[in-house]
Amino acid sequence: MAELGRAALLVTLGLSVYALVAGGLAAWRGKRRLAHSARNALLAAFFSTLVAALVLVAGFVRDDFSLAYVAGHSSEALPLQYKVSAFWGGQEGSLLLWLLVLTGYAALAVWFARKRARDLVVWVTPVFGGIALGFTWLLVAVSSPFETIAAPADGNGLNPSLQNPYMVAHPVFLYLGYVGLAVPFAFAMGALLSGRTDERWIVATRRWTLVAWTALGIGQLLGAHWAYEEVGWGGYYAWDPVENAALIPWLAATAFLHSVMIQEKRGMLRVWNVTLVSLAFCLSLFGTFLTRSGVVSSIHSFTQSAIGPWFLGFIVVAVVFATAMIWLRLPQLRTTAKLESLVSREAAFLYNNLLLVALCLTILWGTAWPMVSEAVRGESVVVGRPYYDFFLRIFGLPLLLLMGIGPLVAWRRASLAGLARAIAWPAGIALATGALLVALGAGSSIPGLIAYTFSAFVLSAIVVEFVRGTAARRALTGESIPTAFGRLVGRNRRRYGGYVVHAAVVLLAIGVAGSSAYDSVAEGRLARGESLAVGGYTLTYRELTERDGPNATEIRAVLDVRRGGDDLGTIAAGKNAYSVEQQVSNEVGIRSDLLTGEDLFVIAEQVRDDGAVVFRVFVKPLVNLIWLAGIVFVLGSLIALWPDAREERRLATRYARADERSETPATT
Amino acid sequence: MIALSVAGVLAIFLLYTSIAGGGTPSVSPSELATRTGEVSLAGRVVGAPTGDAHGAGLRFVLEDIEGAHKKRVTVLYKGSVPDLFRTGRDVVVTGTRRPSGLFVTTPGSMITKCPSKYQAAENPS
Numbered sequence: 001m002a003e004l005g006r007a008a009l010l011v012t013l014g015l016s017v018y019a020l021v022a023g024g025l026a027a028w029r030g031k032r033r034l035a036h037s038a039r040n041a042l043l044a045a046f047f048s049t050l051v052a053a054l055v056l057v058a059g060f061v062r063d064d065f066s067l068a069y070v071a072g073h074s075s076e077a078l079p080l081q082y083k084v085s086a087f088w089g090g091q092e093g094s095l096l097l098w099l100l101v102l103t104g105y106a107a108l109a110v111w112f113a114r115k116r117a118r119d120l121v122v123w124v125t126p127v128f129g130g131i132a133l134g135f136t137w138l139l140v141a142v143s144s145p146f147e148t149i150a151a152p153a154d155g156n157g158l159n160p161s162l163q164n165p166y167m168v169a170h171p172v173f174l175y176l177g178y179v180g181l182a183v184p185f186a187f188a189m190g191a192l193l194s195g196r197t198d199e200r201w202i203v204a205t206r207r208w209t210l211v212a213w214t215a216l217g218i219g220q221l222l223g224a225h226w227a228y229e230e231v232g233w234g235g236y237y238a239w240d241p242v243e244n245a246a247l248i249p250w251l252a253a254t255a256f257l258h259s260v261m262i263q264e265k266r267g268m269l270r271v272w273n274v275t276l277v278s279l280a281f282c283l284s285l286f287g288t289f290l291t292r293s294g295v296v297s298s299i300h301s302f303t304q305s306a307i308g309p310w311f312l313g314f315i316v317v318a319v320v321f322a323t324a325m326i327w328l329r330l331p332q333l334r335t336t337a338k339l340e341s342l343v344s345r346e347a348a349f350l351y352n353n354l355l356l357v358a359l360c361l362t363i364l365w366g367t368a369w370p371m372v373s374e375a376v377r378g379e380s381v382v383v384g385r386p387y388y389d390f391f392l393r394i395f396g397l398p399l400l401l402l403m404g405i406g407p408l409v410a411w412r413r414a415s416l417a418g419l420a421r422a423i424a425w426p427a428g429i430a431l432a433t434g435a436l437l438v439a440l441g442a443g444s445s446i447p448g449l450i451a452y453t454f455s456a457f458v459l460s461a462i463v464v465e466f467v468r469g470t471a472a473r474r475a476l477t478g479e480s481i482p483t484a485f486g487r488l489v490g491r492n493r494r495r496y497g498g499y500v501v502h503a504a505v506v507l508l509a510i511g512v513a514g515s516s517a518y519d520s521v522a523e524g525r526l527a528r529g530e531s532l533a534v535g536g537y538t539l540t541y542r543e544l545t546e547r548d549g550p551n552a553t554e555i556r557a558v559l560d561v562r563r564g565g566d567d568l569g570t571i572a573a574g575k576n577a578y579s580v581e582q583q584v585s586n587e588v589g590i591r592s593d594l595l596t597g598e599d600l601f602v603i604a605e606q607v608r609d610d611g612a613v614v615f616r617v618f619v620k621p622l623v624n625l626i627w628l629a630g631i632v633f634v635l636g637s638l639i640a641l642w643p644d645a646r647e648e649r650r651l652a653t654r655y656a657r658a659d660e661r662s663e664t665p666a667t668t
Numbered sequence: 669m670i671a672l673s674v675a676g677v678l679a680i681f682l683l684y685t686s687i688a689g690g691g692t693p694s695v696s697p698s699e700l701a702t703r704t705g706e707v708s709l710a711g712r713v714v715g716a717p718t719g720d721a722h723g724a725g726l727r728f729v730l731e732d733i734e735g736a737h738k739k740r741v742t743v744l745y746k747g748s749v750p751d752l753f754r755t756g757r758d759v760v761v762t763g764t765r766r767p768s769g770l771f772v773t774t775p776g777s778m779i780t781k782c783p784s785k786y787q788a789a790e791n792p793s
Contacts, residue, residue, distance in 0.1 A: 362677075379693050380695075381692065382691050387691065525722060583751065604723070605749075606722050606749075616748065
C-alpha cells in the first residue's frame with residue numbers, strides 16, 4: 001500500500017512539472033495543443049493526489065501501523081471518525097491535504113474557466129503547476145506520509161484534544177480557505193503573465209475567492225468554538241501565532257473582496273488588487289509555514305522540522321515572483337480613472353481597505369515580532385494580548401462604523417448633506433442605543449460601549465437599506481412585501497448577501513465585546529455541599545462521578561445551578577484520562593442560555609484526593625452571538641455565491657465579444 | 669492619500685510602542701541570570717513537580733531545551749495548569765526572577781509548548 005501512495009505522489013510530481021514546464025512553454029509560444037495537454041496534466045494531478053490520499057485514509061481505517069504516520073497518529077481503539085481525521089493530525093498528512101485541496105481547486109477552477117477565459121487559463125495552468133510542484137516536492141522528498149516501519153502492536157493514538165468533532169471539520173475548512181486563495185492568485189499571475197490586465201481575472205475568480213474566504217472564516221469560527229469547548233481556559237481566541245496565521249490572510253482577503261468591486265465598477269485600483277491578492281496568498285503560505293515549522297513558539301506548534309527552510313524558500317519564490325510580475329506590468333496596470341471625491345463609495349471602500357490592511361499588517365507584525373526581534377536585537381520578544389487588543393480597537397472600531405456608512409454613500413461623488421440625510425436614522429438609533437446602554441450600566445467598558453453603539457448604527461443602516469430597497473421595488477412593481485423583498489435580494493445577490501455578511505460581523509462584534517468586556521469570573525475550592533456565587537448564579541458542588549468511556553476514564557464533578565430563585569438543573573465539569581495516549585484533558589461544563597446568549601462556563605481545575613474540587617467559573621454574556629454570527633455569515637455568503645443565470649448570460653456575451661477581439665490577429 | 673494613511677498608521681504605531689513599551693522578552697533558563705524585569709521563560713520540565721498550583725504554589729525545575737551547557741531554574745507557579753503539563757514537556761511561563769534565584773510567575777500564565785501535541789514525541793522506529 002505504501003508503495004502505491006508513494007507512486008501516486010511521484011506521478012503528481014511528474015504531472016506538476018509537466019503542467020509548469022509544458023504549460024509555460026505552450027503559453028509563451030502560443031501552442032494550443034500543448035496548452036491543452038498541460039491543462040489535462042493539471043486535472044490528472046488531482047486524481048493521482050486523490051489516490052495517495054485514499055491510500056492514507058485506507059491505512060488509518062485498516063489500522064496499518066506499518067505506516068509510520070498511521071502508527072504515530074492513530075490507535076486501534078480510536079473511533080472511526082477520528083481515525084479518518086487523524087489524516088490531518090500531523091504534518092505529513094496536513095501537507096497531503098493541502099496538496100489535495102490545491103489540485104482539486106486548480107482542476108475545478110481551470111475546468112470552469114476553460115471556455116470563458118481560455119487565453120487566461122493557458123497562463124494560469126503553469127502557475128498552478130508551480131504551486132503544486134512546491135508542495136509535492138515537500139511530500140516526496142522531505143516529509144513523506146508513506147514512510148514504513150516495522151509495525152508496532154498498537155499506534156500512539158491521537159492527541160485527546162483533537163478527538164473532537166470540531167477538529168474533524170476545522171482543519172478541512174481552514175485548508176479550503178488557505179489553499180483557495182491560490183485560485184485568485186494563480187489567475188492574477190496568469191493575467192499579468194499574459195499581459196491582459198483588465199478585470200477579467202477578477203470576474204473569473206470572484207466565486208472562488210468568496211468560497212475560500214467563507215471557508216477560512218468558518219474554519220476560524222470552528223477553531224474558536226473548539227478552543228472554547230475543548231481547550232477549556234474560558235476563551236475562544238488568544239492571539240496565538242497559529243490563530244493569527246489564519247486571521248491575517250482572512251483580513252487581506254476581506255480587503256481584496258471589497259477592492260475588486262471598485263475595479264469591476266470603475267476600473268480603478270488595479271495595482272492594489274494584484275498586490276492584495278498576492279499578499280493574501282503569500283500570507284496563507286506564511287500561515288502554513290508558521291504552523292508547520294515550529295519557528296514561533298505556540299501552544300499549537302508542530303515539531304520543529306526539516307520542512308521549515310524549504311517552506312521559507314517556497315514563500316520567497318512566491319513573493320519574488322509576484323513582486324517581479326507586478327513590477328513588470330506596472331505600465332499596463334496604471335489606470336486613468338481617478339478618485340473623484342473623498343466622500344464617495346469608492347473612497348469608503350478605500351478607507352475600508354486601508355483599515356483592513358493596517359489591521360492585517362499590525363497583527364502580522366506582532367506575530368512575527370519574536371522572529372524579527374531575535375534577528376535584530378538578538379533576543380526574542382513576545383507581544384501579548386494588550387498589543388492586539390489595542391490595534392483591534394484602533395482599527396476595528398472605525399471599520400465597524402465604516403461598515404454602516406459605506407453602503408449609504410453614493411458612487412463617484414456624494415454630497416455631505418445627502419450623506420447626512422442617509423445616515424440620520426441609523427445615527428439616531430445608535431445614539432439612543434448608546435444612551436440606553438449607559439443608563440443600564442454598560443459604561444463600565446468604554447470600548448464595549450463604543451462597539452455596541454456602532455453595532456446599533458450598522459444594524460439599523462442595514463435594515464434601512466433593506467426597507468428602502470423593498471419599498472422602492474414595491475412602488476415600481478406593486479408587488480407584495482415578501483415578493484418584493486425576495487426579488488430585491490434575488491436580483492442583487494452580491495449586494496444583499498454582502499449586507500447579511502455585514503450583519504454577521506456586527507453579531508460577532510457584539511458577542512466579542514459582550515463576552516470580553518462584560519464577563520465575570522470566580523474561582524474557589526469547594527468540598528461537597530459548598531457553593532460559589534458568580535454573575536447572578538449560585539453553584540453548589542454535589543458529587544463526583546467516574547465512568548469508563550470508549551478510550552478514556554471520565555471523571556465529572558456535578559454542580560447544582562441556581563439563578564435568583566430558579567433551579568436551572570445541573571452542570572458537570574471534569575477531566576478525561578486517556579489510557580493509550582497517557583494524557584489528561586479538561587472537559588468543561590457549559591450551560592448556554594439561548595434567550596440571552598449568555599454562557600455559564602465551569603472548569604474543574606483540579607480534583608483533589610479528598611474529593612474537593614478547585615473550580616473556575618465564568619459568566620460570559622452574549623457569547624453565543626459569536627456562533628450565531630457564523631450561521632448568518634454562511635447564509636450571507638451563500639446568497640452572494642448562489643449562481644445567477646442573468647449574471648452568467650451578461651458575462652457570457654461580454655466575454656464572447658472580448659474573445660472575438662482577442663482572436664482576430666493582433667495588429668497593434 | 670495612501671502615503672498619508674501609511675504615515676497615520678506609523679504614527680499610531682509609534683504612539684502605541686511609546687506608551688506600552690513593547691512586549692515581553694522571551695528567554696531560556698541560561699539567559700535568565702542577568703534579567704530583572706518581567707520575562708517569559710521557556711524551558712523543559714525536569715524532575716517531579718511538587719506542591720499545589722491552587723494552594724501555596726507548584727514548584728518545578730525548568731532546563732534549557734537546547735544547547736550544550738544546560739542551566740536550570742526553579743519556578744514557583746500558581747493558577748491553571750494546562751492538561752499537557754508534565755515532566756519532559758516544554759512550557760512557557762511569564763514572571764520575574766527574584767534575587768534568591770527563584771522564578772515567580774504571573775498566576776495562570778503557563779502555556780505548554782508541547783512537541784508531541786500533534787506529532788509523536790519520537791519516531792517509533
